[in-house]
Amino acid sequence: MTNLDERTTDDDEKNGVASFMQGAKEQALKNVEHVAEGTAAGTMPEGKLFDIATQISDKRLADLTVEDTTCGYCAVGCRFDVYTDGDEVLATRPTEPEKSPVNGISTCVKGKFSYDFVDSEGRLTSPLVRDENGEFREASWEEAYGRVVEGFQEIQEKYGGSAMSMIASSKATNEENYLMGKFARQVLGTNSVDNCNRLCHSSTVAGLARTYGYGAASVSTEDFEQADAIFLTGSNTTEAHPVLGTRIKQHAKEGNELVVFDPRKVQIAEYATQYTKVRPGFDQVWINGLTRYIIENDLYDEEFVEERTTGFEQVKESVEEFTPEYVEEVTDVSEEDIASAAETIANNDRVLFGWTLGLTEHSHGTENIMAMANLAAITGNLGKPGTGVSPFRGQNNVQGGGGDMGPLPDNFPGYQSITDDDNREKFEEAWDCEIDPEPGFYTTEMFLAADDGDLRGMYCIGENPSLSEPGSNHASEMLEEMEFLVVQDLFLNDTAQFADVVLPAVSFLEKTGTFTNTDRRVQMVKQVIEPKGDAKADWEILQDLANRMGREWDYSETSEIMEEMRQLTPIYGGITQERVEEEGGLQWPCYDLDHPGTERLYEEEFNTDDGKAHLQPVGYGEPGELPDEEYPFSLTTGRVLYQYHTGTMTHPEEGIMDYNDRDFVEINPEDAANYGIEDGDLVTLESRRGEITVPAQVTARIGKGVVFAPIHFAETCVNQLTDSTRLDPDARTPEFKFSAVRVSPYEGDAEQVSYDNVEPISGDD
Ligand SMILES: Nc1nc2c(c(=O)[nH]1)N[C@H]1C(S)=C(S)[C@@H](COP(=O)(O)OP(=O)(O)OC[C@H]3O[C@@H](n4cnc5c(=O)[nH]c(N)nc54)[C@H](O)[C@@H]3O)O[C@H]1N2
Ligand SMILES: Nc1nc2c(c(=O)[nH]1)N[C@H]1C(S)=C(S)[C@@H](COP(=O)(O)OP(=O)(O)OC[C@H]3O[C@@H](n4cnc5c(=O)[nH]c(N)nc54)[C@H](O)[C@@H]3O)O[C@H]1N2
Ligand code: SF4
Ligand SMILES: [Mo]
DSSP: OEEHHHHOSSSOHHHHHHHHHHHHHHHHHHTTSSHHHHHHHHHSTHHHHHHHHHHHHHSOGGGOEEEEEEOSSBTTOOEEEEEESSSSEEEEEEOOGGGOTTTTTOOOHHHHHOOHHHHOTTBOOSOEEEOTTSOEEEOOHHHHHHHHHHHHHHHHHHHOGGGEEEEOOTTSOHHHHHHHHHIIIIIIOOOOEEOGGGGTTHHHHHHHHHHHSOOSOSSOTTHHHHOSEEEEESOOHHHHSHHHHHHHHHHHHTTOEEEEEESBOOGGGGGOSEEEEOOTTOHHHHHHHHHHHHHHTTOSOHHHHHHHEEOHHHHHHHTTTOOHHHHHHHHOOOHHHHHHHHHHHHHSSOEEEEEOHHHHSSTTHHHHHHHHHHHHHHTTOSSSTTOEEEEOOOBTTTTIIIIITOOSSSEEGGGEETTSHHHHHHHHHHHTSOOOSSOOOOHHHHHHHHHTTSOOEEEEESOOHHHHSSSHHHHHHHHHHOSEEEEEESBOOTGGGGOSEEEEBOOGGGOOEEEEOTTSEEEEEOOOSOOSTTOBOHHHHHHHHHHHTTOOOOOSSHHHHHHHHHHHOGGGTTOOHHHHHHHTOEESOOOSTTOOOOSSTTSSOOSSTTSSEEOOOOOOOOOSSOOOSSSOEEEEEEOOSSOOTTSTTTTTOHHHHHHOOSOOEEEOHHHHHHTTOOTTOEEEEEOSSOEEEEEEEEOTTBOTTEEEEEOOOGGGOGGGTSOSSOBOTTTOOBOTTOEEEEEEEOOSOGGGOOOTTOOOOTTOO
């Protein structure tokens, strides 16, 4: 860490403080233009900024340290300097631009202000075990480790290692996730290890890998600035990827085209040259309609199709039925909108396709993605600056930790399939263990397998499945029934309530390692404050447990873990922490120490056996449950800017809670009028699986017959309404973006709204 004194060489202490305060204020004002920053500054204008300034000026400058690190919220991968007194985060400020290729001078409200969670009351500072009455009590690490080892071994002995499962954490570092995959195979003896990518972009990974060879974004953030047109769908960019949203808005303001297809007129759509409202759940129909229009009108890139793809004829045939009339009938997208979007894609030299969960969280998400991949390929929009595909990844480290590092049932690090004998042999030798050639259960399948008695134990690290899994009532029931459950988290989250042992972990601010952002860019994460209480980094806990279970792990720092991983993982073969630090980030594939990394995929060839993109015919698809008389509305779910998932990290932030302290439901004014619902009225949503009651937000941004509810509060957990069984056949992603529901004005006394059976999370007070 750098002492602030060393950085302010000319200034005396007072000037240093004054210039910091001045800088913070100027930055906040200057960046009102930058919406992400503007929102940050606007959310807590005086209060929080004044607070920061006071805290800083109250400290002796000599006691402050500053260190650059990478944001631990979303996968945009913003980098910033963190100012601390070693114990507390005082402020963050964008770091030098060469160290922050993605965000330059911007951060969003979470990256700037959301750090109260680190010190909040609910932070776990000691291991917890159950006492004789079944209540949690604090325990020493030794006692807790003893219980964990005993519990794991009992399951192994009674049912075999494959009855154990592990949920790895995309909040944790690459190094830690590499160890989670290794721990599952080597120590527990199971392939059932997975993470939140399953709930999120695994259909993107499956669809892109099948078509192009890599299941990742082909572009870098810089490509957005070089595109002539950006085509966005199923992405609430300004709320979920705010800094990227700012860049895209800026690009549109500069006169470039922006086409947005979404069931909600989300903020980014206000900047679009074309916004089209779609009916949720039928995306492959309108995407196929675009492809058909482009082929029918000879607007496709014949040379690219000829030289760089296979399967064009099959795709051409498969889209024939998607005439404009048919598309309009199924999806509400008009003939004119199909024509104008198709012309925009065809008539611009460089088109970049971006999407997120609106396309993936469906029971046919993989088909949606393959339809998108076909569209990008037939128009030749791959491998050149300003062109390509960009699924904006979600959690801060879901690209690296959730995928690349291989805490997956079917893959070793670097997407090396476990069913391949050579791969298995390589890892069996490196890890000195036997590995079952049969892939394990995906996360969504784990809860179904538990129901069938095929899974008996779970080690859940940094994920909150009792709220985030589809059909959360079912997931919670299964967590309760686990014979042995260990939860390792910063908080006693809702999942931890069902645990036998709870192990206290530290956040990204309290440890060192790397994250990989949505551009495949590996960036440094540095410890800026001391761990809270007795909490430890995930990698330290894993190592302690492995060694108590008969293994000899001997890592003294995370760079050694990275070193082991890169030697086993060709696409990370040249990536060391030292290089990442020196070169300000490195993008995979990076095969050896002399390789510069890869900014843009597919410039020369695709990652397939013949180097060509393998176009996949995609037919009709619809949600697994359709609206009917009983449940006439289509419910889709998602996020708001201020909150993060199940809220463990954002609910402790007062400024944020002032803005948003509950979930709600968006409903179209006509529907609201039909049901006698006014803005703010409590509304009950019921599906075949459960019901919740939330206030209505009456807004024309959502179409008729569709309702939207966010996912951030346990008390009204929307996943009580979603379905745990409707999964994409390839990726096993749940249908979070579509459930049939009915809507009714809440009949009871508002004071008596029952918030179901879920306890509020700790750290929420
Ligand atoms: N503030 C905040 N930011 C976050 C997160 C957070 O919790 N809070 N989480 C992070 C994570 S892990 C992820 S994965 C990303 C998610 O990022 P997004 O996917 O952008 O987030 P969602 O709110 O789920 O929004 C999905 C979008 O899809 C649209 N949509 C819904 N149904 C359909 C459909 O059937 N078809 C189409 N075409 N569109 C549809 C919605 O209207 C919305 O615009 O956000 C990341 N960033
Ligand atoms: N209905 C509906 N449901 C959804 C979605 C949706 O759009 N609609 N989206 C899905 C998606 S895309 C996702 S990604 C999931 C997210 O679901 P989860 O991953 O379950 O949600 P989080 O609240 O982010 O949980 C992360 C946990 O990690 C802890 N944590 C943070 N940092 C660390 C660390 O370094 N180490 C450890 N050990 N713990 C840490 C936090 O305290 C928190 O408890 O939700 C999914 N569920
Ligand atoms: S956009 Fe994402 S990475 Fe950047 S500051 Fe906000 S939450 Fe952090
Ligand atoms: Mo996600």
